[in-house]
Amino acid sequence: MIQAGQPHSEPILSVRHLTTRFRTDLGLVTAVDDVSFDIHAGETVGIVGESGCGKTVTSKSIMRLLPERVSRIDPASKIMFRGMNLATASESRMRSVRGDQIAMIFQEPMTSLNPVFRIGWQIEEALKYHTDLNRAQRRQRSIEMLRLVEIPNPERRISEYPHQLSGGMRQRVMIAIALCCEPDILIADEPTTALDVTIQAQILNLMEGLKRKLNTAIMLITHNLGVVAQVCDRVLVMYAGRVIESGTVHDIFHRPQHPYTQALLESIPKRGRREHGKRLPTIPGIVPSLHHLPAGCRFAERCRFRQDQCVDHEPELLETSDGRAYRCFFPITQAPMAPTIGGSDVPA
């Protein structure tokens, strides 16, 4: 059994009541609504959910990378990192945090590197900004970093341009840039979604190894439940801007409490003879629009255990003694009826 972080130690990142709103053509929307979680040193926390659930906005809020013109982090939000509140920190303060103490890698390895600069230059740039190393040392460190992310011939690769590298290689370079200042936290936003499965395996393996070597905490944002099962210690499930369940990866996969988590897990195609060619259990309907959120539970419309109470009132996030939390009046283990697999295909 994998140790789920160090629950008793002080978390290095503590997010409390994070709320981020966007101004859109159709009015104000709350993309992330009252999200709270902790990340401890050396653990991997997965944030899963379908598109539009707010997982990427959560990560960009922590990095304060959202466009200020259209977005606003609620002043009551707290993103505590090393005794400072990133939600209200000044931009110059954020610049020293970004890349140095919290680093981020993105989904698109094709567009996250600047095509007109050599690989080495792009790693050295980050080092120049955040460290006092001289030129020769920076070059030395860049080569070390490329070697660390298992790029063959780093001495030669360092003077190549991004277009000369494959997608997997570019993602390795991105990881090298992210890790060159030995950050406390690495935020990986769908790092393998754009990659082929054999390359995904390489990158996941690499991240796992680096985490052990450098004791970096990883916040992994993904919609791929297989990736979560493979690398995460703890998981947050998000739905329509809310955290609807959190717990250890084992709890989430084997004893989900929220009907959404359960349904999501069931809808993945299974291997094996028994399941072959069978209809998959599905979640009827679609995710509600952030412009027209229901008054009650946001999942109520699609929930197979829905009661009147769910439609009228939104449940609070209930934290249990064993470190789990869920946002449901009728969690699976206390459900009023046995789960019926399947459901209508017809969207509402």
Place this chain on the structure above:
Amino acid sequence: MSLLEVRHLVKHFPVRGGVLNRVVGHVHAVNDVSFDVRKGETLGIVGESGCGKSTLGKMLIRLIEPTSGTITYEGQDITALSHSQMMPLRRTMQIIFQDPYSSLNPRLTVRSLLKEAIAFHRIVARNEMDDYITELIRRVGLRADAADKFPHEFSGGQRQRIGIARALATKPEFIVADEPVSALDVSIQAQVLNLLMDLKDEFGLTLVFISHDLKVIQHFCDRVMVMYLGHAVETLPCLELDEQVRHPYSKALLGANPIDDPDQRRPLTILQGDVPSPFHMPAGCPFIGRCPDVIDRCRAEMPPIVEREPGHRVACWVANEDVAEPAAPAKSLG
């Protein structure tokens, strides 16, 4: 019985370059691929980006012209047909695309985009048109009032249903589904897969299902063909995939996919290196650059496709060592 017989299909895309825009080489997208699709079955084609699976799928319905080889559909070689001779066959062969956004013309309502296909092939009489469209829309799980909406008013999953309705509109027998669920969220992916499964049974469709996700193929298809760099390296029934898989690349694909269960965590199979560009094909086996157990013969010669057991065909020197004599090329490649 085979509905479709593909023999030695090849597609090379010319690559132009230089000042004079001369052809400087070819991308070998599909290299000498042969297979059969039986009536009523679902054949999965799996492989990584650039392996030629999508090009192959589009060649099957002649959206892309093959460089050489034959595609025989119900006894008729469709690669030799002219545009007008192809017309009646177009009705019976359809395609579903990956991207639910770029696959629907943003300026046409659902009704008009279905109507043009139905009217073109005279599927139903003019006065039955509206009923037929309503029925079609309902059948793919949309509400009847969806007919007069524009694509941008739908979500990704609903758009994919519209794409399916368009493919079904002409009452086809054979459909190529090119990554139909790759762009969708997990829960929506399940809805669309279920729909395809139901429609397949209801209309007796024959499907070629292209995907990069072996898990989806394994669940959904009868047989799977694994492609690597334009070559079909292994073909076998999906039910035997876990136990019988022989080709090192197919094994790697299986092993690189994380299992959706934290209790069954295992080290992922790691293939060294990257997928080579189909512009510079290695001599010998296309997989030598990444293969964990290469022997000298792999570098020198392209391994022949050997039918190890009925329905299980592998192209690998090492995996086929236990088969003494390469079996004579079978008449049917089913």
Place this chain on the structure above:
Amino acid sequence: MRRLLKSRGARKFTRNRLAMAALGIIAVYFLTALWVLLGGISMEATRQRVAPKQVPGFLETRTLEERVAFAMHYIDEVDQAVRLASRRDQDAYEILADKALAERRAAKMSTDEYNELLDEAFAVLEDELEGVEDLSHHPELEPRVERLEEIAAALYPVPQGWEGVKYRLRTFLGSDAAGQSISVRAVYSVKVAFQIGLITSVISVIIGSLLGAAAAFFGGWIDHVITWIFSTLSSIPYLVLLSVLIVVFFGTIFDNPERPFLSLVPVYVAFCSTFWIGPCRVIRGETMKIKELEYVQAATAIGFSRLYILVRHVIPNTAHLMFINFSLLFIGAIKSEVILSFLGLGVKGQPSWGIMIRDAKDEVITYFFWQIGAATVLMFVLVLAFNILTDALQDAFDPRHVD
């Protein structure tokens, strides 16, 4: 079209206040042009003498000398008529009856009454104003000038009511060297501008879009030929090409100032033959992108012909670019018309902003800015409005601007 109006782009566009203001201004111009076209201002009206030459606009701003000259213009007019009448033994009013300066006609009175007023006027002129070097140094003479004006007004009264309004409008911006109304000519030019702008931009966008779409969609030799034509055309300096094309029309029926509509044909031909290149390039690029999209492949899979797919599935999806290009070319045409007319190659037989600016080139030296001012201000406002509109269209519909 329905989709275009309901789309996000359209919403973004209608919310842009500046763009809506620009659209309003363009609408006002357009209605003016339509009104002129339907006979609101006849060609004769633009040629009619409404005042002495080079009367500055807003009338009040004149110096004492100019006021004397202006009054004397009317007094002389009557004086000549009276002399002619005495020679022919006729009533002076009969001679004056047709002599109108805009709506301002001679007062109906007997020859003796005319003479009485004329005598007084010449008395004022000879006794008090004659020999005065510079009236501006003698403000005490102003009452005399006023008296002179009163006499002029008595002889040639400013009409009352609607006629008076029309008169004031016509003389509002003064008159040019030929005594023609600047305001009438400037407003009439709105029609000419729209005529040239609309016809050339519509034709150019249609030709350019069709050729561009066909080139990209069919590729092969069609693409080669079209690309060759537009790269060749665009490598020739634009004004030289225009001038040459217009010179070709010299001496044909299209070179007749008496037939203003026909004489614009060379301008249309010259503009259209160069302006289509812009939309052609843009639409060709867009079509290249669209033809790879899956809905085009889906249409191919259904079995539709290439032409059908081009017309039904490809070209409608470039409509937003056509709008933007239309707007750009409209401005281009108006500005080029000015240059051509200035060179004497453009509009013939009717006023236009270009003609007005050309006519004004000698006046400017004498600090007479009314003609060039009227033409440039009207043009400036229209071009600015179109520029704002183009920007707003681009913001709203160009996918690169959509977030």
